[in-house]
Amino acid sequence: MKKPLAPRVTRAILLTLFSALFVLYVAGPVAWLVSSSLQSEAEITRVPPNWLPQNPSIANFEAIFSAADRVVTYENRRQGEALTSSFLPSGAANLLPAMRNSLVIGLWVAALNLLLSVTAAYAIAVIDFRGRRATLYTVLATRVVPDIALVVPLFLVIRNLGLINSLGALVVTYLAITVPFTIFILISYFEGIPRDLYRAARIDGCGHGRALWHVYLPLSLPALVASLTFAFLTSWNEFVFALVLTQNVAAQTLPIIISGFIMDFTTSFSFVNAAGVIAIIPPVLMAVVFQRYIVSGLTAGAVKG
């Protein structure tokens, strides 16, 4: 039976209204980021601000991609006037190398994270071994400690290993941060896969490796994608560990370099925002590509009831 018309209309209006508010709240800052990256410094600081750039200019982006060719000397480092947007921070040339570092680290973290957490989660969720609960709680307990408390011990460990200022140091660190979470995500997902499918696979001739490969992985695509995205984004955005564990452009990541732009003598907000736009491109691409895998109902039809 259909509901009467009036409540349906009210419902639709309310839903639309709140969705719109929510979108505004979430997308507003991003829109401003993009818009301001196309504005001159003078335009950004104007009151009231312009939501749409009056004289859109890609000068900031040009500057980012040409920064490497520009020789920065003491004489020319303060050249240019911030308000006319010709100003370039001294570290601008580090932006693209840092982005490359971030990408390399992010991809390694995502790949290794998946490898580690998929196998660990399978073992804990599926195999009935002595101490599986204890294992799970131990893994999760490591995430109860706030990151900031781990900075110093981790720094000492990494330094003693001679890994300071290397990409590997960050990869290892980010794995330690992300793997417990992704194990947890995957365990809950694996446990939701009907146990009879595991039994059927074992009977049909799968050892654990093949049961994981042929049955669990194809049915866990949404969780795998979520884990992958989470691992990549965590690594992409991380700041504190990167700040402590890296010292120069050989291993520094995007958040470190970008934050450096506002510690300079003069800050060009339009340039920082342009860098910000570049920094959100990979995550946005990732979200666009992966969102279609985040679907439910993959196990429909497997078992009765």
Place this chain on the structure above:
Amino acid sequence: MARITCAALTKSYGAVLAVDALELSIGHGEFMVLLGPSGCGKTTTLNMIAGLEEISAGRLLFDETEVTWTPPHKREVAMVFQSYALYPNKTVRENIAFPLRLRGQSASEIERAVGAAAEQLEITHLLGRRPNELSGGQRQRVALGRAIVRKPSVFLMDEPLSNLDATLRLSMRGLIKRLHQELKATFVYVTHDQAEAMTLADRIAVMKGGLIQQLDTPEGIYERPANIFVAGFLGSPPINLVEGVIAGGAFTRGDFRLALTNPPQEGRAVVLGLRPEDVSAGGDVTARVELVSPLGSETHLDVLAEGGVALTLRVPKEWRAAPGDRLSFGIDPARLHIFDKASETRL
């Protein structure tokens, strides 16, 4: 590998003893049914045979080979689950082919085997579909296909028909029986449905509380139940059980007396078992008809005899009776079951 021997097979979950020192030997090509109420350990037993459940104690042998610790994928048994357990991401064809693919068979071999199995189960037209596009009966056929395509010598089935409706269950029962005759494999079949057990089994193991109560042919179990539990578990409507004592070579309860051909010792407290159908027209037992339930092919009568003995009778539809009527019928003493009241075992 075709003979299965369980020697003191035991499974405990912490303090719960799910299967208690089970002794069972299943012959080559035999159709063995494990029958019992919910929670009696049927599935656990089957899973131990399959290797899906670790064996707590005891030994399991396939022919002369001990397989107690062999992982399931090395045991070469096929299994059909109550829930069908089809791989939802694979088509019907891929589902059936999966065990063969894992064994590294060639594409043409697989194609041929899948085609043959599909034909046997009449699901050829479904090969391209996915499990969520199938009805329950079709899914169970696919699950059977996945089992038979490997031509294993042992089939394990855990209540494969209990999710199907009554008509479908009947036709699938026939299909399974035919498969058993054609494949000449050893079947171990779990059910709590007595009609399935009776029609399919070469032998039935009736279980309760992790123990086998009786192991016999369907006829043996029905005709000579070893104890009150087995007698009550099989038969529909269930067997009439009446408590009483032996007096003067007859079963007695108040004014209700039945002479016995082979009476136990005088004064013993016993339970009399009378199958509803074991009555004949005209005889020396009289009772008042309380309830008449015509079923078309036969009629069930609830009657009250002397001594307050309430009985359910299964009689031919020609017996016309109305509530309140007095009814006389005969009981063949040779068809009575007498159980000891204390031990509940057959005397």
